[in-house]
Amino acid sequence: QLQLQESGPGLVKPSETLSLTCSVSGGSITSAYYYWGWIRQPPGKGLDWIGDMFYSGITYYNPSLKSRVSMAVDTSNNQFSLKLTSVTAADTAVYYCARRTSGSTYDYWGQGTLVTVSS
Amino acid sequence: EIVLTQSPGTLSLSPGERVTLSCRASQTFSSKYLAWYQQKPGQAPSLIIYGASGRATGIPDRFSVSGSGTDFTLTISRLEPEDFAVYYCQQFGSSPRTFGQGTKVEIK
Numbered sequence: 642q643l644q645l646q647e648s649g650p651g652l653v654k655p656s657e658t659l660s661l662t663c664s665v666s667g668g669s670i671t672s673a674y675y676y677w678g679w680i681r682q683p684p685g686k687g688l689d690w691i692g693d694m695f696y697s698g699i700t701y702y703n704p705s706l707k708s709r710v711s712m713a714v715d716t717s718n719n720q721f722s723l724k725l726t727s728v729t730a731a732d733t734a735v736y737y738c739a740r741r742t743s744g745s746t747y748d749y750w751g752q753g754t755l756v757t758v759s760s
Numbered sequence: 761e762i763v764l765t766q767s768p769g770t771l772s773l774s775p776g777e778r779v780t781l782s783c784r785a786s787q788t789f790s791s792k793y794l795a796w797y798q799q800k801p802g803q804a805p806s807l808i809i810y811g812a813s814g815r816a817t818g819i820p821d822r823f824s825v826s827g828s829g830t831d832f833t834l835t836i837s838r839l840e841p842e843d844f845a846v847y848y849c850q851q852f853g854s855s856p857r858t859f860g861q862g863t864k865v866e867i868k
């Protein structure tokens with residue numbers, strides 16, 4: 642059974658960089674059939690797509706975040722990561738990592754991790 | 761960017777009732793690029809419907825979808841207690857991928 646688990650600081654100061662890692666177990670991140678993505682959910686609100694990446698390094702980012710976001714893959718540890726620079730309170734959200742199918746839906750999700758941006 | 765507007769915001773229903781959730785798009789796209797997710801309190805969303813009619817693994821056939829163009833519908837034919845949740849539509853036909861704001865189905 643595939644499992645994804647987010648990890649990283651729960652509190653980030655304004656203007657600093659948010660860094661999260663998603664650890665994948667029960668399947669390989671180097672599968673040719675899947676992308677790996679990040680989606681966030683501000684408290685009490687809906688879902689926002691951040692971006693997806695393929696293990697080879699191909700990335701797709703939400704244009705609204707493109708100047709601040711980067712994603713990377715660590716195949717040796719079966720992990721992928723998210724960095725979001727220059728954060729503000731508007732970046733406070735539960736951050737989910739997820740597997741994206743070839744059909745572009747997200748079929749497996751991590752449990753999510755709350756990141757609060759505050760001084 | 762395709763904006764998805766879901767209505768109503770909240771539905772208060774009883775088990776056994778039929779429910780229809782609407783997802784309206786700001787631009788036309790094919791239903792094969794639409795998905796629906798269910799989210800229960802404190803949990804991650806889970807995929808329930810993908811494409812024009814595909815149900816995710818383990819999703820019962822009381823869940824169905826219809827629509828085309830800019831108007832799409834998720835129907836639950838007979839609400840079970842485990843169906844009370846928030847439902848989100850998502851389009852993946854164009855970038856950025858976007859989600860609706862969600863419809864909450866609560867117990868009356």
